[in-house]
Amino acid sequence: MPAPCTAEVFLDPHFTTGEVDPLLFGSFVEHLGRCVYTGLFEPGHPAADATGLRTDVLALIRELGVTMVRYPGGNFVSAYRWEDGIGPADLRPRRLDPAWQSIETNRFGLGEFTAFTRAAGVEPMMAVNLGTRGVAEAGELLEYCNHPRGTTLSDLRGAHGAPEPYGIRLWCLGNEMDGPWQVGHKTADEYGRLAAETARLMRMIDPSVRLIACGSSGSGMPTFGEWESTVLAHAYDQVDYLSLHAYYDPDATDQASYLASAQDMERFITDVIALCDAARARHRATKRLSLAFDEWNIWYMSRQRPGQGEWPRAPRLLEDVYTVADAVVLGSLLITLLRHCDRVTAACLAQLVNVIAPIMTEPGGPAWRQTTFHPFAQAARYARGQVLQLHVVSPTYETPKYGDVPLLHATAVHGEDGVLTVFAVNRDPAASLPLTLHLGGFVAAAPVSHSVLADADPTAANTLAEPDRVTPRDLAGTAVVNGRLTVTLPPLSWNVIRLPVASVR
Ligand code: AHR
Numbered sequence: 001m002p003a004p005c006t007a008e009v010f011l012d013p014h015f016t017t018g019e020v021d022p023l024l025f026g027s028f029v030e031h032l033g034r035c036v037y038t039g040l041f042e043p044g045h046p047a048a049d050a051t052g053l054r055t056d057v058l059a060l061i062r063e064l065g066v067t068m069v070r071y072p073g074g075n076f077v078s079a080y081r082w083e084d085g086i087g088p089a090d091l092r093p094r095r096l097d098p099a100w101q102s103i104e105t106n107r108f109g110l111g112e113f114t115a116f117t118r119a120a121g122v123e124p125m126m127a128v129n130l131g132t133r134g135v136a137e138a139g140e141l142l143e144y145c146n147h148p149r150g151t152t153l154s155d156l157r158g159a160h161g162a163p164e165p166y167g168i169r170l171w172c173l174g175n176e177m178d179g180p181w182q183v184g185h186k187t188a189d190e191y192g193r194l195a196a197e198t199a200r201l202m203r204m205i206d207p208s209v210r211l212i213a214c215g216s217s218g219s220g221m222p223t224f225g226e227w228e229s230t231v232l233a234h235a236y237d238q239v240d241y242l243s244l245h246a247y248y249d250p251d252a253t254d255q256a257s258y259l260a261s262a263q264d265m266e267r268f269i270t271d272v273i274a275l276c277d278a279a280r281a282r283h284r285a286t287k288r289l290s291l292a293f294d295e296w297n298i299w300y301m302s303r304q305r306p307g308q309g310e311w312p313r314a315p316r317l318l319e320d321v322y323t324v325a326d327a328v329v330l331g332s333l334l335i336t337l338l339r340h341c342d343r344v345t346a347a348c349l350a351q352l353v354n355v356i357a358p359i360m361t362e363p364g365g366p367a368w369r370q371t372t373f374h375p376f377a378q379a380a381r382y383a384r385g386q387v388l389q390l391h392v393v394s395p396t397y398e399t400p401k402y403g404d405v406p407l408l409h410a411t412a413v414h415g416e417d418g419v420l421t422v423f424a425v426n427r428d429p430a431a432s433l434p435l436t437l438h439l440g441g442f443v444a445a446a447p448v449s450h451s452v453l454a455d456a457d458p459t460a461a462n463t464l465a466e467p468d469r470v471t472p473r474d475l476a477g478t479a480v481v482n483g484r485l486t487v488t489l490p491p492l493s494w495n496v497i498r499l500p501v502a503s504v505r
Contacts, residue, residue: 007408007433007489009422010391012440013504017387018342020413022067023170025380026125026348028295029113030074032100032355033317036108038363039353040116045364051115052108056367060359061120061352064373065380070125070172070294070348071113075099077175078131078183082141085109086160096311098183103313110145114166123170125212125294125348130174130194131184139201142171146206170210170346172294173198173235176217176245178227188227192234199238212241212292212346219246219268225275232279236289241346244272245295247356248333250326251302257401259325259427259492262332262409264402265296269340291340293347296333298326298372299356318355322370324470324492325429325458331375331494332409332425338379339411341387349376360464368467371460374453375494378472379423382496385415397428407433408489414501420444422497426489429458433489437497439480441505448485450475454493472496 029035038045040061043052072080076099084093084106092106117124126145128138140153145166147154154165176182177191186194191214199211213235216224228242246268248261269291276289300320322330337347353359358373394406410424420442426433453472462469472494478487480499489495 005395007392007394007435008438009410009412009435010438010440011388011412011420011442013388013414013442015389016414017339017389019386020338020341020383021345022384023123023346024337024341024344025065025376026068026070026294026346027064027066027352028070028074028348028350029072029352030355031072031076031080031097031104031108032074032351033319034314034354034361035351035357037314039355039361041108041112042363049119051112053116053119054361054367057353057359057361058120060367060369061122064358064377066120066122066352067380068123068125068170068346068348069117069120069352070127073099073127073175075175075182077127077129080129081133082110082129082137086111086144086156100317101311102315103311105313111160111162114162124166124168125170125172125346126168127172127175128198130177130191130198131182134194135198135201138198139205142202142205142209146209169208170212171202172212172214172243173239174214177214178221178223179217188223188230189234192231195231196235196238199235203238210241211239212243212294213239215242215244215272217245219264219271225271228272228275229279232276233282236279236283236285239289241290241292242272242276243292243294244268246293247295247297247299247301248329249299249301250329251300254400255429256397256399259329259429260399260402260405261329262336263405265333265336269293269336269344273343290345291343293337293344295348295350297350297356298322298330319360320356321461321463322372323459323461324371324453324455327371327375327453327470328425328427328492328494330372331379331423331453332427334375334379335409335411335423335425338383338387338413338423362464366464366467368462368464370462371453371470374470374472378451378496382415382419382421382498383413383423385413388412388414408435418501420499420501424489424495424497426491426493426495429492431491435487435489437485437487439483439485439499442499442501443503443505444480444485444499445502446479446500448477448480449498450477450487451496452490452493454490458492
C-alpha cells in the first residue's frame with residue numbers, strides 16, 4: 001500500500017491520558033558557567049534590583065512560563081557545602097568547584113535563590129549533596145530551610161533575615177550518582193542505601209517533603225535498568241519520584257535520527273515506567289512512583305571544550321546557540337512529556353539562563369530569547385488541562401537509529417479555559433505536511449488560530465546581533481467543516497493550533 005502523503009489525527013473528548021501537572025514546566029539553575037553569575041544575578045547591571053537579580057531576565061522567565069526551578073546542581077551539588085552560601089555575603093568562602101573547574105564565590109546562595117524563586121513566581125526544587133556528604137548534612141539543610149523556629153539551625157535562618165520557613169517541598173536525593181564523572185559516584189547498592197536513609201531522616205524532620213531518587217543519567221548508561229531496580233529495591237517505600245535525564249546532541253548523530261530524538265525519550269520513559277512498576281510489584285506496594293524528568297534538553301556536547309587547567313569565575317561554558325531545527329526537536333520532546341503526563345509529573349528544562357538555555361544574557365548588556373524559548377513558552381501557557389489520547393495516522397521516514405518514524409508528532413490538550421490545543425511537529429525538512437484533525441465529539445467555535453515556528457533556513461538562530469530573528473508567526477486561520485479541520489504544517493515546523501470548544505458531545 002503506498003504511504004499516505006497527508007496526516008490525520010482523530011480526537012475524542014472522552015479519551016484522556018490525564019491532567020497536566022504544572023511541574024512539567026520546570027527548569028534548572030546550576031552554579032555552572034554564567035547561569036547564576038551575570039545570568040540571573042548581576043549586581044550593578046542597569047536592570048538589577050536591590051538584591052542583584054536582573055529584572056530583564058526575571059521578566060523573560062515569567063514570559064517563559066516556568067513553574068519550578070531545580071537548584072543548585074547538577075554536578076555542582078555533589079561537592080557543594082550549602083553552609084557556604086548562607087549568612088553575610090562578604091564573609092562567605094571562595095571555593096574550588098571541581099565539577100566545572102571554576103571558582104565559586106558563594107555570593108549567591110540559599111537565601112538569594114529563595115528570593116529569586118519568589119521574584120520569579122516559581123516553586124523551588126532543592127538538591128542535596130550525596131556525593132561528598134550524606135544523611136546528616138541533608139537533614140541539617142532541611143531543618144535550616146523548613147523548620148519553623150526554636151532550634152539553632154532554624155533560628156540561624158531567622159538571623160539571616162528569613163524568620164518564616166522556606167517551605168521547600170521538592171527535594172532531589174543527589175544528582176546523577178550513577179555517573180563516573182560525578183564527585184562521590186556510587187554503585188547502585190551504595191546509593192540506594194544512602195538515598196533510603198537520607199529520605200527517612202528528611203521525612204522525620206518534615207513529613208510534607210516530596211523526594212526524588214536518582215535514576216539513570218541517560219538511557220545509554222551501561223548500568224541502565226539494573227541501576228533503577230537496585231536503587232528501588234532499597235528506596236521504593238521512601239521516595240515519591242524517580243528521576244530521568246536525557247540530552248540530545250545535534251552534532252553527534254545523523255540529521256534524520258536527530259529530528260526523531262523524541263523516539264528515544266519515548267522509549268526511555270516507557271522503560272522507566274516498567275522498571276518502577278516491577279519494583280512496585282516486588283514491594284507489594286499500592287503507591288505508584290511518579291517520574292521526574294529533571295534534566296532534559298538539546299546539548300551540543302561534542303562542541304564542549306575540555307577545561308584548560310585554569311580556575312575561572314563564571315566562565316562562558318555550554319553557551320549553545322539553538323537553531324530553528326533545535327526548537328522543533330525541543331517541541332517534539334515537550335509533546336512526548338505531555339503524552340506521558342499520567343506518569344511524568346515533573347520535568348526540568350536544563351538549564352534556564354546562558355547554560356544550554358532558552359534565555360541568553362550579556363554581562364552589562366541585554367537578555368534575549370533563543371529559538372527554543374518559543375515552543376516551551378507556548379506549551380507552558382496552553383498545555384493546561386487534560387491530555388487527550390490521539391489516534392495518529394502519519395506518513396513515515398527512515399532513520400538509521402530508530403527505523404521508520406512518523407513525520408507527524410502530535411498531542412492535544414483540552415484546556416481548563418475550554419480551548420482545545422493541538423501541538424504538532426512536522427519532521428520533514430523538505431515538504432509541507434497537510435494535517436486533518438477529526439474533532440469527534442468536540443464542537444468547535446471560531447476563531448481557529450495556527451501559530452508556527454519554521455524558517456526557510458533551519459539553521460537560523462537568535463543572537464545578540466539579531467535577537468528576534470526567529471519568532472512564531474500566525475498563519476491564516478482555517479474553518480472547521482463537518483467536524484474536520486485541515487491545516488498545512490510547513491517543512492520542519494512546530495505548530496500550535498487552537499480551537500475554542502463550544503460544546504462536547
Ligand atoms: O546540565 C548540565 C549537567 O548535565 C548537569 O550538571 C549534570 O547533572 C548533567 O550531566
